[in-house]
Amino acid sequence: xxEVTQIPxxxxxxxxxxxxxxxxxxxxxxxxxxxxxxDPGKGLTSLLLIQSSQREQTSGRLNASxxxxxxxxxxxxxxxxxxxxxxxxxALPRGRDDKIIFGKGTRLHILP
Amino acid sequence: xxxxxxxxxxxxxxxxxxxxxSCSPISGHRSVSWYQQTPGQGxxxxxxxxxETQRNKGNFPGRFSxxxxxxxxxxxxxxxxxxxxxxxxxxxxxPDRGGYTFGSGTRLTVV
Numbered sequence: 164x165x166e167v168t169q170i171p172x173x174x175x176x177x178x179x180x181x182x183x184x185x186x187x188x189x190x191x192x193x194x195x196x197x198x199x200x201x202d203p204g205k206g207l208t209s210l211l212l213i214q215s216s217q218r219e220q221t222s223g224r225l226n227a228s229x230x231x232x233x234x235x236x237x238x239x240x241x242x243x244x245x246x247x248x249x250x251x252x253x254a255l256p257r258g259r260d261d262k263i264i265f266g267k268g269t270r271l272h273i274l275p
Numbered sequence: 276x277x278x279x280x281x282x283x284x285x286x287x288x289x290x291x292x293x294x295x296x297s298c299s300p301i302s303g304h305r306s307v308s309w310y311q312q313t314p315g316q317g318x319x320x321x322x323x324x325x326x327e328t329q330r331n332k333g334n335f336p337g338r339f340s341x342x343x344x345x346x347x348x349x350x351x352x353x354x355x356x357x358x359x360x361x362x363x364x365x366x367x368x369x370p371d372r373g374g375y376t377f378g379s380g381t382r383l384t385v386v
Contacts (some may be wrong), residue, residue: 197374205379207364212374256375263308265318
């Protein structure tokens, strides 16, 4: 059974710092991996989608990597800003049983 | 290109009533899935529809049901509402085997 773990559960860093959020999964038979952010009370906004054949994806200050063999993905945020404060969720859109599975998220707070 | 549209945005219902939520996916997306999000349980998968057929189902009681129409729009119905059904209900659409795009959600409060 696929399990997705995100560490840390919460993180506070000063503005301007670079940071890394971690996501690990137990079953490497995945089609792709997707990172989302969620602001309080709102829906999920897709940040990056990495196909299983890719090693990384970049969008602006965000870079996500995928290592299927070790069951890990990282989301790197460069030069963090207060507007980056949100909960970041890692999801495996198509697991072996074809169900999307979410991690519990990392709650990020960027200190001005 | 229009995103995923969920209606209504907010709902207040009393225990025992039923409710229907609507989701219009991105044009061309045939998969629509539904999720319940609560502070205690996080995001939980309810069910997924693909081409009008339920393709997958989470571990929710039979009071939760859904359907998908030929234009891919989907509805979710909850009957005999309980206080514990208060949650943010999210809908997502995707092309088959692609990434997901979420709507803004419907906030349901049961009193």
